Amino acid sequence: MTRSTENGQKGRQPGMHTPPVVLPQAWEAARQQLLVKEKALARARDALAAxxxxxxxxxxxxxxAFEGPKGTASLLDLFDGRRQLIVYRAFFEPGVFGWPDHACRGCSLVADQVAHVAHLNARDTTLVFASRAPQSDIARLKARMGWEMPWFTLTDSFDADFGVDEWHGTNVFYRDGDRVFRTYFVNNRGDEQMGSTWNYLDVTPLGRQEVWEDSPEGYPQTPTYKWWNWHDSYVADVIPDKKWVEVSDAGEAAFRSQHASTKPEP
Structure with a gap:
């Protein structure tokens, strides 16, 4: 049980050993000490993506073969004309706890975290979910839960062949013309980080496609920040808005000026 404070909020649990309360200077020193480790983690994460x-x-x-809202679709069709495809195997089918009203709780938590797919699409990347439930049930579930990602029905051995027949997982594919290649796979706790635009792009073979990334020669890369847009304002060729480029340039210049006297980032 937890004790409640006078204002109705939950108080500290008995026997809970909390960190000390310190003055602002000491708190900032502790934050800076932790920041060193956080930056090291970020650099390691970038190196792993590279x-x-x-x-x-x-x-x-x-x-x-898959079934979709428009009928039968091939794996190539799932790319929707883009070069990269991310397929999350979600468990929504007879025999799964929650059926037919809900998908697996864990898979549903993943679905709740998915960012707007327009940002992935702007980087030539398509995200889809796949389950064995019929399309009518998938459509009903998506409407109930407010999910908008494309969701297809598995009809063959795709799940068994790609390690997701008994457990959830994320497979990544790359299209070169009509040829399809598997480039990455993650499951178990690796899936819990998925959902944000950045984490999805970091598991793709082309990455975020920004100039700061360490990518093989010839990979597509554009200036950092410049391709970002409102999710309802992307165009087919993702032309950056001139005003946004000016704003982001000014912001970068101000940041560099503010930190000119400090040690530069590696």
Missing amino acids: ERRRMPRMAVETAY
Whole structure:
């Protein structure tokens, strides 16, 4: 049980050993000490994403079939004309706890975290969910839960062939013309980080496609920040808005000026 304070908020649990309360200077010193480790983690995360972009690729030779809102679709169709495809295997089907009203609780939590897919689309990337539930049930579930990502029905051995027949997981594919390649796979706790635009792009073979990234020669890269847009304002060729470019340039210049006397970031 927890004790409640006079204003109705929950108080500290008995026996809970909390950190000390300190003055602002001491708090800022502790924050700066932790920030060193956080920046090291960020750099390590960037290096790991760079390594993913250099992973070997596995050709997908089987002609897999899915059912979608518009009928039968191939794996190539799931790309929706883009170069990269991320497929999350969600468990929504007979036998799963919650059926037919809900999908798996964990998969539903993942779905709740998915950012607006327009930002991924602007980086030539498509995200889809796949389950064994019929399309009518998927449409009903999406409407109830407010989910908007494309969601397809598995009809063959795709889930077994890509390690997601008994457990959730995220597979990443790359399209070169009509040829499809598997480039990455993550499951278990690796999936819990998924949902944000950045984490999805960091597991793709092309990455965020910004100039600061360590990518193989010839990979597509554009100036950092400049491609960002409101999710309802992207165009087919993602031309950056001139005003936004000016604003972001000014912000970068102000940041560099403010931190000119400090040690530069590596």
